[in-house]
Amino acid sequence: MKLYKSDKLRFILxxxxxxxxxxxxxxxxxxxRISASLSKRLVHFIKFAITVLVYIIGSIxxxxxxxxxxxxLWHFVHISGLLIxxxxxxxxxxxxxxSLKVKLFARSVQEMLISPILYVGMGLLNRSLNKASNKNNDxxxxx
Numbered sequence: 001m002k003l004y005k006s007d008k009l010r011f012i013l014x015x016x017x018x019x020x021x022x023x024x025x026x027x028x029x030x031x032x033r034i035s036a037s038l039s040k041r042l043v044h045f046i047k048f049a050i051t052v053l054v055y056i057i058g059s060i061x062x063x064x065x066x067x068x069x070x071x072x073l074w075h076f077v078h079i080s081g082l083l084i085x086x087x088x089x090x091x092x093x094x095x096x097x098x099s100l101k102v103k104l105f106a107r108s109v110q111e112m113l114i115s116p117i118l119y120v121g122m123g124l125l126n127r128s129l130n131k132a133s134n135k136n137n138d139x140x141x142x143x
Contacts, residue, residue, distance in 0.1 A: 011123050014061025018054055018116045025050050025114065044089045047110055051082060054114045062122065070126050081113045 029035050029046060038046075055078040063071040088106045092098045098106075112118060 010061050014057055015116060015119055015123075017057045017061075018114075018119050021050065021054055021057070022114055022116055041093065044093070048082075048086070048089070051078075051085070051110055051113050055082070058119055062119075070122055074122060077118070078113055081109050085110050085113075 029050075035043070055074075058074050058078070059071065062074050085106045088098060088102060092103075
């Protein structure tokens with residue numbers, strides 16, 4: 001039984017899930033006064049868990065598309081970003097407090113990873129490259 005009728009529906013559902021998680025993250029965690037009273041380790045864990053959740057959703061929804069390179073690019077961007085923010089977080093936990101510039105850098109990396117813009121950008125890149133390859137294939141076949 002096929003769950004999705006098309007890659008477009010799969011992509012749109014993935015986008016909707018990422019938008020919901022992104023919105024909930026900001027409403028219930030970032031913009032909430034209660035989150036200021038949480039411990040540093042709990043804040044790190046919540047941010048890491050949200051980032052991993054967006055990575056998993058993107059992997060599920062982009063991984064089943066016809067173009068496998070898109071899934072590979074998604075994995076590469078997220079794994080390298082997760083390694084960056086994890087190493088900064090572990091340094092902050094076990095060695096010394098990080099500077100404000102490093103914290104802002106880690107936040108911007110995490111923001112890029114959970115933002116729906118990355119997912120949409122990859123979808124637009126896939127769409128434009130598929131259109132270009134279809135146009136080239138038509139010109140080679142004489143259509």
